[in-house]
Amino acid sequence: MKASELSCGTGVPSGIGACESSAPAYSGISRRRFLQGSAGLSFALALGAAPSGGSAKEGAGIGAGISAWVRIDAAGVVTIYNPVAEMGQGSSTALPLIVAEEMDADWDKVAIAYSPIEPDIYGHDAIHGRMMMLTVGSFSVEAYFDRLRIAGAQVRHVLLVNAAEQLGVALASLSTTPGAVLHPASGRRLGYGEIAQHAKVPQALPEAQELRLKPVGEFRLIGKSILRRDLRGKVDGSAEFAIDVDLPGMQFGMIQRAPVAGSSPLAFNREVIAALPDISAVIPLDHGVGIVGKNLPAVMKARQQLQVEWSKDAPAEKFDSDTAFEHYASEAAKGDAPVKRVDSKGDIAAADASAAAIYRADYLNDFVYHAQMEPLNAVAALSGDVPRAELWIGSQFPSGLRAEVATLLGIDIAKVTIHARYLGGGFGRRSWHDFGLEAVQLAQQAKVPVKLVWSREDDIRNGMFRPMSLQRMEAGVDADGNITGWRHRVVGDNASIVATGAKIPFYAIPNQAIDLLEMRSGMKTKHWRSVGYAPNKFAIESFIDEIATARKEDPYQLRRKLLRDSPRALKVLDEAVDMSPYGKETAPGRALGLAFSEHQKSLTAGVVEISLVEDTARIRVHRVWLAVDAGIIVQPDNAIAQMEGAIIQGISSALLETVSVKSGAVHQSNFGDYEILRMADTPEIAIRMIASEAPPTGIGEIGLPFTGPAIANAFAALTGKRLRHMPFNSSNIKLAMLDDGGAV
Amino acid sequence: MIEFTINGQATVFKGDPETPLLWVIRDSAGLKGTKFGCGVGQCGACSVHLSGNLTRSCLIPASAAAGMSVVTIEGIEGIAGRAVQAAWIEESVPQCGYCQSGMIMAAVDLLHRNPTPTDADINRAMTNLCRCGTYGRVRAAIHRAAAAGGQAS
Ligand code: FES
Numbered sequence: 001m002k003a004s005e006l007s008c009g010t011g012v013p014s015g016i017g018a019c020e021s022s023a024p025a026y027s028g029i030s031r032r033r034f035l036q037g038s039a040g041l042s043f044a045l046a047l048g049a050a051p052s053g054g055s056a057k058e059g060a061g062i063g064a065g066i067s068a069w070v071r072i073d074a075a076g077v078v079t080i081y082n083p084v085a086e087m088g089q090g091s092s093t094a095l096p097l098i099v100a101e102e103m104d105a106d107w108d109k110v111a112i113a114y115s116p117i118e119p120d121i122y123g124h125d126a127i128h129g130r131m132m133m134l135t136v137g138s139f140s141v142e143a144y145f146d147r148l149r150i151a152g153a154q155v156r157h158v159l160l161v162n163a164a165e166q167l168g169v170a171l172a173s174l175s176t177t178p179g180a181v182l183h184p185a186s187g188r189r190l191g192y193g194e195i196a197q198h199a200k201v202p203q204a205l206p207e208a209q210e211l212r213l214k215p216v217g218e219f220r221l222i223g224k225s226i227l228r229r230d231l232r233g234k235v236d237g238s239a240e241f242a243i244d245v246d247l248p249g250m251q252f253g254m255i256q257r258a259p260v261a262g263s264s265p266l267a268f269n270r271e272v273i274a275a276l277p278d279i280s281a282v283i284p285l286d287h288g289v290g291i292v293g294k295n296l297p298a299v300m301k302a303r304q305q306l307q308v309e310w311s312k313d314a315p316a317e318k319f320d321s322d323t324a325f326e327h328y329a330s331e332a333a334k335g336d337a338p339v340k341r342v343d344s345k346g347d348i349a350a351a352d353a354s355a356a357a358i359y360r361a362d363y364l365n366d367f368v369y370h371a372q373m374e375p376l377n378a379v380a381a382l383s384g385d386v387p388r389a390e391l392w393i394g395s396q397f398p399s400g401l402r403a404e405v406a407t408l409l410g411i412d413i414a415k416v417t418i419h420a421r422y423l424g425g426g427f428g429r430r431s432w433h434d435f436g437l438e439a440v441q442l443a444q445q446a447k448v449p450v451k452l453v454w455s456r457e458d459d460i461r462n463g464m465f466r467p468m469s470l471q472r473m474e475a476g477v478d479a480d481g482n483i484t485g486w487r488h489r490v491v492g493d494n495a496s497i498v499a500t501g502a503k504i505p506f507y508a509i510p511n512q513a514i515d516l517l518e519m520r521s522g523m524k525t526k527h528w529r530s531v532g533y534a535p536n537k538f539a540i541e542s543f544i545d546e547i548a549t550a551r552k553e554d555p556y557q558l559r560r561k562l563l564r565d566s567p568r569a570l571k572v573l574d575e576a577v578d579m580s581p582y583g584k585e586t587a588p589g590r591a592l593g594l595a596f597s598e599h600q601k602s603l604t605a606g607v608v609e610i611s612l613v614e615d616t617a618r619i620r621v622h623r624v625w626l627a628v629d630a631g632i633i634v635q636p637d638n639a640i641a642q643m644e645g646a647i648i649q650g651i652s653s654a655l656l657e658t659v660s661v662k663s664g665a666v667h668q669s670n671f672g673d674y675e676i677l678r679m680a681d682t683p684e685i686a687i688r689m690i691a692s693e694a695p696p697t698g699i700g701e702i703g704l705p706f707t708g709p710a711i712a713n714a715f716a717a718l719t720g721k722r723l724r725h726m727p728f729n730s731s732n733i734k735l736a737m738l739d740d741g742g743a744v
Numbered sequence: 745m746i747e748f749t750i751n752g753q754a755t756v757f758k759g760d761p762e763t764p765l766l767w768v769i770r771d772s773a774g775l776k777g778t779k780f781g782c783g784v785g786q787c788g789a790c791s792v793h794l795s796g797n798l799t800r801s802c803l804i805p806a807s808a809a810a811g812m813s814v815v816t817i818e819g820i821e822g823i824a825g826r827a828v829q830a831a832w833i834e835e836s837v838p839q840c841g842y843c844q845s846g847m848i849m850a851a852v853d854l855l856h857r858n859p860t861p862t863d864a865d866i867n868r869a870m871t872n873l874c875r876c877g878t879y880g881r882v883r884a885a886i887h888r889a890a891a892a893g894g895q896a897s
């Protein structure tokens with residue numbers, strides 16, 4: 001089984017629209033033809049869970065709302081369609097595995113192919129309540145779990161009904177074993193492929209409630225150690241990313257984007273560039289200047305000679321990251337600050353009035369860059385008088401992209417084909433598709449297929465960042481030592497990002513006022529793995545420790561008290577302490593820090609062990625322990641890998657990462673000045689996934705938010721000083737060491 | 745005109761001799777397993793073996809490869825190469841996978857020079873970047889490959 005089955009054919013496509021793949025939507029194979037089966041396929045099973053509110057647009061003979069997840073050929077090969085992006089999180093194996101589980105497929109005979117980009121059929125509505133193909137927010141397994149189980153069970157049912165007819169026996173006398181139907185009374189056995197050859201799809205499919213789904217104890221794929229299907233291609237170099245796609249006649253494009261977001265080119269030396277060797281087009285765009293040429297190095301060279309005069313009126317021109325926090329702090333202090341409520345509970349004014357002590361602290365978070373290892377890129381090809389557009393891209397949001405391309409070109413969405421490719425990292429950056437639209441624009445203007453590539457410098461300087469933010473915390477404690485009042489004001493860019501994770505749904509604090517003061521820097525901001533959770537949990541979990549320290553309470557016991565209403569959360573916290581030396585022993589020169597975090601419906605608590613390298617003022621994280629409750633785990637080893645990755649990315653961002661901005665321009669340019677964690681600084685990591693029969697919840701991000709506060713709490717245990725500005729790089733550590741006391 | 749071999753194949757490159765070897769490998773020879781990550785020698789995604797030496801191909805002009813032999817991820821052979829790739833699967837190392845060709849080229853090089861590396865040796869040799877955070881598994885896979893390589897030879 002080749003891993004490249006996940007992409008369209010193996011290796012380089014032989015031409016535009018000539019992708020020899022079994023996947024259905026590519027290059028003119030209509031969904032209808034796919035559903036009817038194509039040459040060499042005796043049977044195409046077109047059924048599945050009807051997405052609520054979805055409708056099948058074409059497909060004569062196929063009822064509205066019926067989707068297609070599975071195809072079985074005569075040889076018994078079961079093709080299962082994967083609707084989500086694969087960016088290393090493993091969902092392209094996990095989702096087909098869920099279908100295979102309920103249909104009792106032989107996993108060795110399962111092939112995985114990308115589904116068409118048809119959100120009404122293959123999308124989910126977990127995020128905005130309407131169907132989208134959007135791989136974000138650790139939602140994939142959670143959003144598709146029930147539907148794919150039902151789809152798998154329906155397939156199994158159809159196979160059983162057909163087998164009963166073919167064998168002339170009662171339906172009730174049959175059972176299934178992986179890949180086959182059994183008639184135990186006679187010892188007869190029909191492989192799924194044999195049944196499929198002559199199968200008919202019955203008029204009425206059983207509804208979800210009529211189907212028997214497997215109890216958790218009967219799972220033989222879910223929760224077992226099953227290798228991800230994309231691994232092999234990722235160790236032999238054959239896994240295809242969009243940047244690896246070649247088309248006949250394709251040229252290469254780059255764009256010199258405005259150094260300040262929102263600026264436009266006013267004038268540039270077009271003739272000079274156009275005359276350079278191997279350059280075929282110089283293309284003015286609203287936000288930059290595109291150069292297309294016969295090879296990428298020629299385009300890179302030409303770019304060095306490009307001179308552009310940029311407009312100077314973008315709002316970001318007025319923004320300096322250096323002074324922004326002062327501004328944020330003074331705005332936050334204004335009594336009439338135009339805040340938006342994030343959450344509230346009880347009577348915060350009464351809590352203030354009756355508090356025996358009030359604690360306060362501000363926490364700061366810098367801009368952070370995605371640093372996905374594959375720089376943004378896309379390949380676009382347009383053809384015909386009424387253009388058709390094809391796009392090869394690693395996108396977290398292909399259904400949105402498809403619609404945007406149609407709008408950009410003024411063509412029907414049916415004329416736009418998106419060829420999904422592996423993502424060399426997403427982390428939220430690839431759920432916006434500016435780079436896909438740029439490739440289309442260059443291909444349209446240059447009149448050739450174009451591979452658009454961002455350099456690493458482009459990727460950073462024109463990045464969309466996790467917004468910088470200030471968290472202003474205030475807590476009131478009553479005479480008995482209970483936290484009775486909790487205020488949290490989040491100050492920063494982008495309302496849809498910056499306040500996520502600011503709520504404290506598991507802490508039993510009766511009076512809460514959590515709000516957001518939105519600032520507009522003019523910078524481009526974007527979801528970044530765990531979105532607002534990492535900055536907000538940094539503030540919340542540091543502050544809990546600060547209060548505990550001020551009151552001479554044990555931070556673990558204080559959290560136990562706060563989590564008393566949630567047995568699940570308490571268990572996670574207890575497990576983290578149990579599996580680590582927290583509160584038991586500390587090695588000389590080292591200290592431990594604890595933090596708790598939910599991320600949507602998943603829960604974690606983690607402990608880190610750190611030391612301080614005094615001469616360089618750098619923190620080293622030696623060991624990490626993390627307990628996680630994310631419900632049923634579909635792929636346990638992959639879940640652990642996701643925790644490891646999130647922890648490393650979390651430590652990296654907490655210790656090293658900062659984007660600084662002067663007059664709207666980004667200072668950093670490559671990995672030399674935007675460092676990320678390397679092998680030598682990687683800690684030992686132990687993960688405990690808590691056994692659960694609850695529905696699965698997200699695993700892609702939950703391992704990240706606890707890292708910052710756990711490190712800050714360990715640092716306070718080690719030095720008595722508080723780190724209130726992330727990242728904890730040398731300069732912020734030195735400032736913290738000079739601090740003479742708490743803000744508390 | 746620059747002549748060299750890639751994975752044993754005689755190759756002639758007629759373009760600009762200053763073209764970084766990375767783009768010759770990817771776009772002239774069509775071997776896409778070698779990746780572009782930073783273009784400045786920082787990330788290691790473009791790592792290849794140039795006449796036996798681990799080299800970041802984004803930093804080397806095509807002219808510097810004249811007469812040399814280039815080995816890419818598609819061409820790694822021998823016990824170390826096979827053991828490393830097998831260990832990578834056993835440990836389920838890759839996540840997004842984009843850095844992994846470079847990681848594997850660096851690991852094979854390390855094991856050629858040092859068949860039983862310590863953790864400190866691995867830290868020194870493996871300076872490639874992985875944003876997905878697969879470092880712990882890379883380390884485990886190198887130790888596994890070292891153990892398997894010992895048995896195989
Ligand atoms: S691309 Fe060569 S080291 Fe990053």
Ligand code: FES
Binds near residue numbers: 424876
């Ligand atoms: S596996 Fe994604 S960058 Fe290493």
